[in-house]
Amino acid sequence: xxxxxxxxxHFNPCLVEAVQQLVTTVERLSRPGVRHGDFAQTEAKLxxxxxxxxxxxxxxxxxxxDVEAAAIRVEGRRxxxxxxxxxxxxxxAGEVTVERHLYRAADVRxxxxxxxxxxxxxxxxxxWLPGAAKAMAHGLAMATSREAAQSMAQVGRLPYSRSSFExxxxxxxxxxxxxxxxxxxxxxxxFEVPEVAASISVSLDRAAVPMEEIAANGExxxxxxxxxxxxxxxxxxxxxxxxxxxxxxxxPQGDIDELDATMQSDLATFLGVRPELRVALLxxxxxxxWARLDIIAQGVADDAERLVDFWHVCEYLAEAAKAMHSPAMxxxxxxxxxxLLLEEPDALESILDDLSDSIHPKVNRARTYLxxxxxxxxxxxxxxxxxxxxxxxxxxxxxxxxxxxxxxSGSRWKTETGEHVVxxxxxxxxxxxxxxxxxxxxxxxxxxxxxx
Numbered sequence: 001x002x003x004x005x006x007x008x009x010h011f012n013p014c015l016v017e018a019v020q021q022l023v024t025t026v027e028r029l030s031r032p033g034v035r036h037g038d039f040a041q042t043e044a045k046l047x048x049x050x051x052x053x054x055x056x057x058x059x060x061x062x063x064x065x066d067v068e069a070a071a072i073r074v075e076g077r078r079x080x081x082x083x084x085x086x087x088x089x090x091x092x093a094g095e096v097t098v099e100r101h102l103y104r105a106a107d108v109r110x111x112x113x114x115x116x117x118x119x120x121x122x123x124x125x126x127x128w129l130p131g132a133a134k135a136m137a138h139g140l141a142m143a144t145s146r147e148a149a150q151s152m153a154q155v156g157r158l159p160y161s162r163s164s165f166e167x168x169x170x171x172x173x174x175x176x177x178x179x180x181x182x183x184x185x186x187x188x189x190x191f192e193v194p195e196v197a198a199s200i201s202v203s204l205d206r207a208a209v210p211m212e213e214i215a216a217n218g219e220x221x222x223x224x225x226x227x228x229x230x231x232x233x234x235x236x237x238x239x240x241x242x243x244x245x246x247x248x249x250x251x252p253q254g255d256i257d258e259l260d261a262t263m264q265s266d267l268a269t270f271l272g273v274r275p276e277l278r279v280a281l282l283x284x285x286x287x288x289x290w291a292r293l294d295i296i297a298q299g300v301a302d303d304a305e306r307l308v309d310f311w312h313v314c315e316y317l318a319e320a321a322k323a324m325h326s327p328a329m330x331x332x333x334x335x336x337x338x339x340l341l342l343e344e345p346d347a348l349e350s351i352l353d354d355l356s357d358s359i360h361p362k363v364n365r366a367r368t369y370l371x372x373x374x375x376x377x378x379x380x381x382x383x384x385x386x387x388x389x390x391x392x393x394x395x396x397x398x399x400x401x402x403x404x405x406x407x408x409s410g411s412r413w414k415t416e417t418g419e420h421v422v423x424x425x426x427x428x429x430x431x432x433x434x435x436x437x438x439x440x441x442x443x444x445x446x447x448x449x450x451x452x
Contacts, residue, residue, distance in 0.1 A: 012063070015056035022049040047156040051093040058129070059096035062089060066100040067116040071451035078451050079103035079114050087115065089123070092132045094159050122445035125171050130444075132158060133168050134437050140169030141424040144408065173420020176440040180423060183439045184262050187432050188269040194243045197235040199278040199387055200270060202263065202296055202304070203394035204231045204289045207402045211252060212412040223412045226252035228422070230401050231263050232394045233270070240388040246430045249401050249422040253415040256292075264296045271300065279304040280382070282391040284312045285373055308376040309391040313369070314338060317351070320366035324358050341379050348374055401425055 007016060028034070029042060036042045071080045082104050088097045103114040118126055124133035135158060139148030145166035152158040158165075176183065208225040215222045231248040246266065250259045271277060279301035283289040285308055297304045317337050321330035337354075340347035348370060355367050370377070379389045405425055406413060413421075427436040 012056055012060040015053070015060055018049070018052045018056045022046075022053055025049055044156065051156065054093040055091055055096045058091045058093070059089075059098050062096070062117050062121070063098050063100070065117045065120045066098070067448055067450065068101055069450040071106065072103055072116060073449050073451045074114065074119060074446055078106045080106045082113070087117070088127065089117075090128050090132055090160065090164075092129070092135060092157055116448045119446045119448050122441055124168060124175075124441070124444070128168050128171075130441055133172050134441070136160070136165050137169040137172035137424055137437065138428065138433065140165055140173075141405070141421055141428055143405075145169065169424075170417055170420050172437065172441070173417075173424050175444070176427075176437065177419055177423055179440050179443070181258070181262065183436055185265060185269075186439050187436055188266040190435065191246075191270070193270055193274050193277075194235050196237045196243055197274065197277060198238040199236045199240070199280060200267065201234045201236060201280045201282045201388050201391075201393070202231075202267060202293060202301075203234070203282045203391045204229065204292055205283065205391070205394045205398050206230075206286075206289075207398040209252065209402055209406045209418070210412045211418075212414055228252050228402050228406070228418075229254075229256050229259060230394065230397050230426075231259055232397050233263060233266060234388070234393045236386075236388050238386040240383065240386055242388070242393055244431075245393050245397070246432070247397050247401055247426045249397075249426045251413070251415045251418040251422055254419050254422075260292050260296050264298075264300055267296065268300045278385065278387060280387045281306045282309060282388065282394070284309050284391065285369060305378070305382055305385075305387055306376050307379070307382060307387075307389055308373040310341070310379055310389040311392070313341070313373075313377065316366040316369045319362040320355060320358075320360075323360040323362040324355075341377065342383060343380055345378070345380050347380065348377055397429070400429055 005019075025045065029036070029046075069081060071078055073079070080103060082102050084099055084101050086097050086099050088095050098117065100115060100117050103116065105111045105114070115123075115126070117123075122130050124130065128136075136148070139145075139152065139158075142148065143151070146162045148165045148169075149158075149160065149162040152160075160168075206227040206229050209228045210223050211226045213222050213224050214220070229250050233246045233248075234242050235244045237243055248259050248263055250256055267279070271279070279297065281290075281293045281297060281304050283293060290306075293306075314334070314337075318330075318334050321334045321337070324330070325333055333354075337347075337351050340350055344350070352367065352370060355363050355370075382389050401422065405421060406418065424437075427433045
């Protein structure tokens with residue numbers, strides 16, 4: 001059976017040729033008796049031919065976006081045509097070259113050239129299509145540029161170098177960071193609060209990351225660990241179980257106040273949609289974290305429940321129990337203290353009474369910690385209301401957002417490039433990648449019209 005595919009005269013002949021080559025190869029490989037040997041090679045061959053069809057198809061669409069005119073207007077400004085030249089664009093499947101007209105602002109002598117295709121599509125770096133750039137940035141946020149390039153080579157997509165992944169990933173990151181306030185506001189407004197959500201917990205924490213710094217002599221480059229910040233807004237069901245986590249992060253020299261303001265704005269947006277949601281502030285005992293949490297809640301959730309992380313309390317109590325008792329008895333005593341904290345409103349008084357007979361330094365530390373946070377340990381009441389009492393989500397975020405990506409062996413970061421990775425990675429871990437990056441790249445698309 002023969003099938004004839006009719007195409008118009010202006011159809012890209014390279015696309016027709018690519019389709020023909022794919023069909024011919026499939027026909028040859030599917031004949032009875034053909035031996036394939038390592039079938040992975042057959043798959044790779046078909047993937048390569050399919051990629052060629054995709055590349056030429058994208059090239060055909062891009063060519064249709066070119067504008068042939070004596071002059072055009074972009075955002076009210078007039079540009080005059082200076083000629084036509086070929087341009088290589090980079091797609092998800094590979095490179096494609098397209099002939100396009102070039103323009104220059106009519107009111108500028110020897111000004112920069114304008115590519116109408118790039119303007120209409122919203123190219124990144126002048127030649128990277130948005131889909132390719134978005135995927136490469138995703139790879140860079142997940143792993144090193146070398147690992148991202150190697151992974152894509154295995155699946156036969158994005159056939160570009162490690163340095164390309166590095167460069168394009170940071171271009172996308174810079175675009176997102178520049179618009180992060182507007183984008184995050186848009187994401188918050190469009191977010192659907194889970195139906196089962198009964199409360200929101202707000203948490204902050206820090207983690208040390210390796211930074212590249214100039215030594216005191218002004219010449220040598222050193223590697224020093226500085227504290228990066230991260231935050232979470234976690235939705236919980238009526239049992240206090242987490243159902244969705246939104247994550248935020250900033251590098252050590254980043255704008256931490258901006259992080260607080262963003263979290264406060266998002267919290268206000270969510271409460272505006274679901275005002276019945278209870279709010280709990282959760283953190284360890286760090287004074288700075290509590291000062292910032294109070295700022296976030298101010299005017300938005302003034303009646304928020306303030307709880308120091310239950311498991312941090314247990315760590316202090318575990319050390320005190322070991323200092324006071326044998327290993328077997330310490331385990332039993334600690335279990336009893338945990339039960340009291342979870343079930344009894346006056347648990348703190350009972351535990352402090354138990355600790356009063358020892359002057360061991362570890363017992364003293366536990367007593368001090370309990371006294372300092374006595375008003376943040378109403379765990380029994382919180383559990384009765386279905387509120388969370390542990391800050392496990394922020395602890396996990398410190399590891400997944402910061403440590404797993406930034407603390408690779410031998411790594412060191414500059415604030416700007418680190419900020420790109422941290423904020424893009426926060427989008428990934430919050431399940432907001434597609435919407436967030438799409439919104440960040442949207443302004444790169446501009447309308448091009450023929451000028452009268």
